[in-house]
Amino acid sequence: MSYEDLRVVVIGAGNGASAHLRALHEMRARVVAIVTHHPGRTAAARHLFPDAHVDWPAPEALRHGADLAIVASPTATHLDLVREAVNRGIDVVVEKPLDARLDRAEELVELARVSGVGLAVCFQHRAKPAGRALRALVESGQLGAFTGGTVTVPWWRPRSYYDEPGRGSYARDGGGVLITQAIHTLDLFMSAVGVPVRVRAEATRAVQPMEAEDTITGILDYGDGRLVPVYATVAAYPGRDEELTVSGTAGTALLRAAELIRFAAPGADPEVVVADHGASTAVDPSAMPTAWHRALLEDAVESFASGREPLASGPSALATQRVVTAMYEAARTGDWVDVASVSTAGR
Structure with missing residues (x-):
């Protein structure tokens, strides 16, 4: 499967996002925007994706048009950011854990289920x-x-x-x-x-x-x-x-x-x-091999396209x-x- 036409917004620019960005570069996907209120952290990302917008807050970035949003921001922000993507019909890969509290994690998984938007969780192991x-x-x-x-x-x-x-x-x-x-x-x-x-x-x-x-x-x-x-x-x-x-x-x-x-x-x-x-x-x-993130992202994108359950689904991550x-x-x-x-x- 080719990923060259896959448009991705990456929300976050810290350690959690770096492996995703390297994996997306290997996949030859298009990162259209990086969401961060710390622009100084984006030097490595801009080297990989020089055409990517750097935006804040997330709604600004999601307006560029995307097929996939990767949420790699601080844990307690996950639910709200996933909601922004889901409301635009954008599939989501969210970093583990789903959110900082179990009730918010449950709400996140239910939100994706009801909307029909694809959801995978970054349990790359x-x-x-x-x-x-x-x-x-x-x-x-x-x-x-x-x-x-x-x-x-x-x-x-x-x-x-x-x-x-x-x-x-x-x-x-x-x-x-x-x-x-x-x-x-x-x-x-x-x-x-x-x-x-x-x-x-x-x-x-x-x-x-x-x-x-x-x-x-x-x-x-x-x-x-x-x-x-x-x-x-x-x-x-x-x-x-x-x-x-x-x-x-x-x-x-x-x-x-x-x-x-x-x-x-x-x-x-x-x-x-x-x-x-x-x-x-x-x-x-930061020593995490990129290959595991790439395998998880490729599985997620292919599962969203085919309608099957991803390797790391929302319900399994919730368990x-x-x-x-x-x-x-x-x-x-x-x-x-x-x-x-x-x-x-x-x-």
């Missing part, structure tokens, strides 16, 4: 080869019946990362490490095995100068004795690659960063299903955010929280 291969292992039954797993994100961020106003706050981001960084690994895990029945969690601030948590531990309970421990932090200097495991009655899969390994029998050599030793985002968030919200509620109350009944009031 679903698009990486190791993520696709993990789902294939589970769906094919090669691991047997699911018995449990682990989710671990031992990352580090320098204190300067939190110098940006609002970063790590509930109002702007919806929370800390869980909803901003670890949500990718949690989402990838659930894309393979589904949503837990209930959760438990403890959240704290170990070292980072932020309002929300820099460290969280939790348990995902899938019923029938299937428990999944979760550990996520941005306070683990110097930072290591995230990993998850999925275990079953016939084997275990280990996904570390972009590599997937399968353990099939006691004493047997592990099978390297996907060998990919790309750049790590354990310390530097992930519901689990995140349940973990935050569990951390506040100290109790188990049923995911299906999690409150939409507040974050």
Whole structure:
């Protein structure tokens, strides 16, 4: 499929937008406008797309005519910006999470559904080869019946990362490490095995100068004795690659960063299903490979054209955010929280 006639408006010019812009350049798509109130951040984007308008606010940019809007602005602004695009009949790819609060995330997904406009969410780890291969292992039954797993994100961020106003706050981001960084690994895990029945969690601030948590531990309970421990932090200097495991009655899969390994029998050599030793985002968030964003964007555009569900649909992203919200509620109350009944009031 050719993307040369695809007209795109990119809303945002920070780290979240840069990978999208590089991917769009590789796709040879047309970025007609970049929306930002920080024009000084657009130098790299203007190098890739010299004809793009730089506008503020979003309605000005959307008037240039677009087939797709990519919303890569601060999390708490997502719903309002998606509404601007949807009201003009423009398909949307929105950065994760959907919005800073679950009720706004639900409204966003419903808005797209009612309008009939295409919506995909930037959970690009679903698009990486190791993520696709993990789902294939589970769906094919090669691991047997699911018995449990682990989710671990031992990352580090320098204190300067939190110098940006609002970063790590509930109002702007919806929370800390869980909803901003670890949500990718949690989402990838659930894309393979589904949503837990209930959760438990403890959240704290170990070292980072932020309002929300820099460290969280939790348990995902899938019923029938299937428990999944979760550990996520941005306070683990110097930072290591995230990993998850999925275990079953016939084997275990280990996904570390972009590599997937399968353990099939006691004493047997592990099978390297996907060998990919790309750049790590354990310390530097800008090190994300462009290929994953490109694969996700191409899938989204093709799904909108064909009417099929995108790889990272709004409802599936909402399910992930519901689990995140349940973990935050569990951390506040100290109790188990049923995911299906999690409150939409507040974050």
